[in-house]
Amino acid sequence: MSGSCALKTCWMKLPDFRVISNNLKDRFDGASRVKIGSNIGNARPKARKTKKKNRYDFELLTPNDDYKPPGRKDLVYIERSPTFCEKDPKLGTQGTKGRECNETSIGVDGCDIMC
Template identity: 45%
Template sequence: MTCLRTHSKSTILDHMHLKCKCHGLSGSCEVKTCWWAQPDFRAIGDYLKDKYDSASEMVVEKHRESRGWVETLRAKYALFKPPTERDLVYYENSPNFCEPNPETGSFGTRDRTCNVTSHGIDGCDLLCCGRGHNTRTEKRKEKCHCIFHWCCYVSCQECVRIYDVHTCK
């Protein structure tokens, strides 16, 4: 979805917290220095992701007023609670990045390497957009059993390792 308003600045300000440090002998706190600290990046990311997942779909309505044509946004589904000033809203669906699209610059996800054990965005279920994945076995030569010789070189053996590589259909 294409989000209309994000309030990321106010989100960061809302999550600012006071940090203090004591100065003095053995941490006696004779002098205390405090400052406003930014929130943890992960906390802000999780907060914005929750907002994104619960964004409200809107409809653009045009109507005539004394100053001319005016566009306003109305919630598409009246059964849901109307969005507040702090909610994310959108009126256009996001492009489908599963398929190639020269307009958006998306190459699609066919032949992309995916992680078969992950449930995240790199996982085959999500990344392959429900199309499934192929698995092939690759043999790779790698350096192994390396030994550091004093002074000053490293000697290694060459090992062949076998990997399963998963790619989107």
């Protein structure tokens, strides 16, 4: 008999794509609106050379003190998304006026989702 299995190689394996996408979708659906507050009164946040947990000179604030602050893995947004239902020449969107939808569909072509 020649050779032996004295060495074993292990590596990390990513979860299935479906698991990752579901996790990301859950985070997207639970995203929190925040405001940027400055810790030092400087209008422009800048990175500090430190290994602290919050290495930036700003903090994320909730618009309402009753809300809990976002966690490290939470998705956040600063501005609301524009409504694409109305025409907006500045953004170059045509809106959905006059667009046909499928009344029986629960997909992206359905009337409930369109606006």
